[in-house]
Amino acid sequence: MKAKKLQPITTESTNAFTLEDRIHKIQQGDEKLRNVIIDSYQPFIKKVVSKVCNRFIDHTMDEYSIGLIGFNEAMDQYQRGQGSKFLTFADMVIRRRIIDYIRKEARQTKTIYLNQTEIDEEGQQEESYIQQRAAIDFYEAQCQVEERLEQIEVFKQLLLDYDITFNVLSKNCPKHVDARENAKRVAKTLADHPEMAQHLKVKKQLPIKDLLQFVSCSRKTIERNRKYIIAVALIYIGGFSALQSYIEPETL
Incomplete structure (x- = not known):
C-alpha cells in the first residue's frame, strides 16, 4: 500500500484555534507558543519594517530587531475586545516602534555632527536632518490615514453584528x-x-x-x-x- 505523503505542519494547521486564540494563550503564559508564533510571523515583521523604512530589511539589521520587539509587545498588549484583528494591531505597534527608532537615530546623528563638524558642514547636516524629519512627518501622516481607513473598515464590519450600517x-x-x-x-x-x-x-x-x-x-x-x-x-x-x-x- 502506497504511503501517504505527509503535509508540512504549519501554525495555521496545528489546531482549529484562531491567531487571536493563540495570542490569548500566550498572554496566559505559554512561552513555547510565543516562540512558535514569532518564528512563523518573521516574514510579516520584515514586511512591515521594510514598508516603514522604504527599503529591504533582513534579520541582521537593527530595524528588524526593533520590529521584533514591537511584535512581541503587541502580543502582550493585544485585547480581543478592541475591535481589530491581532495582525492589524501588531502592524500599528511595529510601525510606531520603528518611527520612534528613526526619530531617535536622527536626533543622535544631528547631535554628533553638530559637535564634530565645522560651521559650513553644520548647515548641510541641519538641512539633512530637516529633510529626514519632513520624511518622517509625511510617513506618519500616511500611517494615520491608513490606520483610520483600517479602523473604519473594522468598525463597519463590527456594526454589522448589531444590524447597523x-x-x-x-x-x-x-x-x-x-x-x-x-x-x-x-x-x-x-x-x-x-x-x-x-x-x-x-x-x-x-x-x-x-x-x-x-x-x-x-x-x-x-x-x-x-x-x-x-x-x-x-x-x-x-x-x-x-x-x-x-x-x-x-x-x-
Whole structure:
C-alpha cells in the first residue's frame, strides 16, 4: 500500500484555534507558543519594517530587531475586545516602534555632527536632518490615514453584528447637538461599566434597564437613539483611536 505523503505542519494547521486564540494563550503564559508564533510571523515583521523604512530589511539589521520587539509587545498588549484583528494591531505597534527608532537615530546623528563638524558642514547636516524629519512627518501622516481607513473598515464590519450600517447610522444620528451629546454620555456610561459593556458585546443589545440606573434620560430617549448609542459605545469599548473625533464633545 502506497504511503501517504505527509503535509508540512504549519501554525495555521496545528489546531482549529484562531491567531487571536493563540495570542490569548500566550498572554496566559505559554512561552513555547510565543516562540512558535514569532518564528512563523518573521516574514510579516520584515514586511512591515521594510514598508516603514522604504527599503529591504533582513534579520541582521537593527530595524528588524526593533520590529521584533514591537511584535512581541503587541502580543502582550493585544485585547480581543478592541475591535481589530491581532495582525492589524501588531502592524500599528511595529510601525510606531520603528518611527520612534528613526526619530531617535536622527536626533543622535544631528547631535554628533553638530559637535564634530565645522560651521559650513553644520548647515548641510541641519538641512539633512530637516529633510529626514519632513520624511518622517509625511510617513506618519500616511500611517494615520491608513490606520483610520483600517479602523473604519473594522468598525463597519463590527456594526454589522448589531444590524447597523453606516447608512442606517447616519439616518439615526440625533439631529440636535444637545441630543447627540446626551447620547454620547449614555454610551460612555455603558462603556465605563464592564458588566454593561459585556452585555452589549454578548447579547448585541443595550442593557437599558441597567443604564437607567446611571443616566438621567428616559427609556424612550435611549430606545429612540439606540443605534447611535451602540455605535458610540463600541468606539469606546473597541479603542478605535482614529475615530475619536466622532465622540469628542461638540460646542452646544
